[in-house]
Each structure stands twice: as C-alpha cells, then as structure tokens.
Amino acid sequence: xxxxxxxxxxxxxxxxxxxxxxxxxxxxxxxxxxxxxxxxxxxxxxxxxxxxxxxxxxxxxxxxxxxxxxxxxxxxxxxxxxxxxxxxxxxxxxxxxxxxxxxxxxxxxxxxxxxxxxxxxxxxxxxxxxxxxxxxxxxxxxxxxxxxxxxxxxxxxxxxxxxxxxxxxxxxxxxxxxxxxxxxxxxxxxxxxxxxxxxxxxxxxxxxxxxxxxxxxxxxxxxxxxxxxxxxxxxxxxxxxxxxxxxxxxxxxxxxxxxxxxxxxxxx
Numbered sequence: 001x002x003x004x005x006x007x008x009x010x011x012x013x014x015x016x017x018x019x020x021x022x023x024x025x026x027x028x029x030x031x032x033x034x035x036x037x038x039x040x041x042x043x044x045x046x047x048x049x050x051x052x053x054x055x056x057x058x059x060x061x062x063x064x065x066x067x068x069x070x071x072x073x074x075x076x077x078x079x080x081x082x083x084x085x086x087x088x089x090x091x092x093x094x095x096x097x098x099x100x101x102x103x104x105x106x107x108x109x110x111x112x113x114x115x116x117x118x119x120x121x122x123x124x125x126x127x128x129x130x131x132x133x134x135x136x137x138x139x140x141x142x143x144x145x146x147x148x149x150x151x152x153x154x155x156x157x158x159x160x161x162x163x164x165x166x167x168x169x170x171x172x173x174x175x176x177x178x179x180x181x182x183x184x185x186x187x188x189x190x191x192x193x194x195x196x197x198x199x200x201x202x203x204x205x206x207x208x209x210x211x212x213x214x215x216x217x218x219x220x221x222x223x224x225x226x227x228x229x230x231x232x233x234x235x236x237x238x239x240x241x242x243x244x245x246x247x248x249x250x251x252x253x254x255x256x257x258x259x260x261x262x263x264x265x266x267x268x
Contacts, residue, residue, distance in 0.1 A: 002266040004229060005211040007033060008065070008198050009258060011044040011054065012130070012181075013217035014234050017254050020130065022058045029259035030060055032268040041065060041201060043194050045180050045220060047109040047150070048073055050131035057132075067109050067150035068188055068220065069197025072204070080204055082111065084150040085175070085189050091140045093152055093187060096171055102164050104156040104185075108140055110149045115142055123155035123183075151192075154185040161185060180220040182238075194224035213265065215250075215258055232261050 009015045015022055030040045042051055043065040051064050064073045072081035090108060094117075097106065105121040107114055116124045116135040128134055136142070143149070156164055165185055168177050176188045194216070202209045214221075214228035217237045225231025225247060233245045236252035250261035262268045 003211065004038070004213045004265060004267060005207050006039045006041065006202065006205075006213070007262070007267070008041045008043045008194075008201075008212060008214040008224065008228065010194075010216040010218075010221050010224075011042060011046060011051065013236060013253055014215050014221075015042065015253075015258065016054070022054070023256055023259075025256040025259045027058055027060060029262050029268050030062070033262070034062075036267075038267065039063060039205070041198075043069070043197055043201075043214075043224065045151070045153070045184075045186050046131060047071070047112065047114055049112045049114060050133050053132040063201070065194070065197040065201055068186055069192055069194050069200070070150040070188060071111075072197070072201055081200055082148055082150070083189065083192065084110070084148040087140055087143050087145060087147045087149060089175075090149040090152060093168075093172060093175070094140055096168075097154070100167065102154075102156070102167075103160050104154045104164060106155070107135060107153040108143075108149055109151045109153065110143050110147050113143065115140070121155075127153075127155060150188070152187040154187065156183050156185060158182045178220045180218055186220055194221060195227035196223075198224055198227060213262075213267070215261070217253065230265065232257075 033040045041063045045068045048066040061075050063075050070083045105123040107116045114135045115138050119137040174190050176190050178186050180186050210229040212228045213230045214224050215232050216225050217234035232248045232250050234257050250257040
C-alpha cells in the first residue's frame with residue numbers, strides 16, 4: 001500500500017490532453033484520491049483565474065497552486081499565500097523589453113488580474129483561447145501602487161526565445177526566468193518556482209514533502225519533480241528532458257499518464 005499523502009499535477013501537457021480536456025479516466029482517478037482523503041492539487045504557471053474554467057468545465061474542485069507557486073488557494077477558494085515582485089520591478093522589466101524591441105507579447109499576472117499589451121496580437125489571442133479567458137489590455141499602470149505581481153508571461157517567437165531568455169537573465173539577475181514551452185517564458189521573483197509552491201503547500205497542511213507525488217511535462221516542472229517524494233514525468237515531455245530525467249516516466253497526456261501512474265503507485 002502506498003504511503004504518499006498528496007498529489008500535485010501541472011495542467012498544460014499533463015492534466016489536459018492535446019484537446020484541452022481532462023480525460024474521463026483522470027477525473028475518476030481524482031475522485032478516487034479525494035474519496036481516500038488524498039488531496040489532488042493543481043499546480044500551474046497559469047493564474048488562478050485561468051484555472052477556474054477547467055474546474056467548472058469538468059465539475060470538480062481542488063486546491064490550486066497558481067502562477068508557478070506564487071499563489072495558493074484551498075479547495076474553497078480561500079487565499080493562503082500570495083507572493084511576487086513589486087509593481088515597480090514589473091514596470092522595469094516591461095520597459096526593458098520594450099526598449100530592446102523583443103519579438104514578443106507579454107502578460108502581467110497580479111492576483112486575479114491578467115493584463116496584456118495588445119489583445120489583437122495573435123499570440124495573446126491564442127493564449128486566451130487556451131485558458132478560455134479574456135485578458136485586459138493595458139499596462140502595469142492599471143495596478144495599484146502596492147500591487148503584488150505574481151509573474152510576467154512572455155509569448156515569444158520560438159526562434160528568438162533563447163536569446164530573449166539570456167538577455168533578460170543578464171539584465172535581471174534578481175528574477176527567476178524559465179521556459180515553460182518552446183515559446184513561453186515565465187518571469188518571477190528569484191527562488192519562486194513550483195518546487196517552492198509544493199513545499200509551501202505541504203507546510204501549510206502539515207504534510208511532509210517526501211510524502212508527495214508530482215506530475216509534470218516541461219522545464220518549469222523539473223524543480224518540482226525533483227523536490228517531490230515521487231516526481232513523475234509525462235511521456236510527452238521534450239526529448240531533451242526524457243533523455244536525462246532520472247525518475248519515473250509515465251504515458252503521455254493523451255493516454256491517461258496520470259491515472260496509469262497512480263495505479264502503479266497503489267494510490268487508486
């Protein structure tokens with residue numbers, strides 16, 4: 001019998017199939033965990049507001065760790081943690097990217113606010129279609145002076161993303177800058193990542209991190225997979241990760257990788 005007490009899952013490329021749905025087998029697995037009082041926790045780079053439509057669409061509730069670990073909610077929507085950079089730091093990043101004329105679109109996530117620079121940009125329209133939510137077009141000036149900015153998302157041209165990442169890291173060593181896909185860059189305070197998110201969540205609920213299982217599929221999931229008691233990589237992860245990841249690998253997100261692995265662990 002498994003001794004794991006909590007399960008964390010990334011969303012895109014992990015919980016969701018390529019059709020942006022949660023499979024029936026995965027929904028049944030989540031229900032089975034909850035029946036056994038094993039929390040199933042969504043952990044994502046998305047904001048909480050961009051996670052709610054998934055819960056509503058698939059008729060289930062669970063705690064949320066959003067914005068790459070910066071925002072934590074319990075199952076009832078009570079905010080337990082809200083961390084991020086200052087409005088002034090976010091403004092400096094936006095100003096730098098504008099001056100450099102980077103080929104990208106950006107979005108600012110602050111609490112339940114999602115502000116983007118140009119809602120006619122195809123990259124922003126695509127992101128809105130993926131998360132099933134509309135952003136607000138504007139600038140960081142829309143936020144109050146004491147606002148906490150949980151993250152900045154950059155939607156880049158894949159051909160330029162590595163150079164943009166390098167330039168941003170040189171300009172802002174105090175920030176954490178990581179790819180979450182071949183065209184997305186996540187900008188957060190230094191030390192903020194999904195590993196910190198699961199540690200914080202486990203601490204809040206008096207669960208040892210080594211008693212956790214975590215599922216993920218991309219570069220911004222790696223710290224979490226290494227931090228969890230059992231980190232499980234999805235079979236659809238980038239080849240470079242699949243070839244070097246030392247832990248468990250399950251089936252891809254289109255073939256019920258999560259429930260298959262949970263069964264193997266004896267959790268369902």
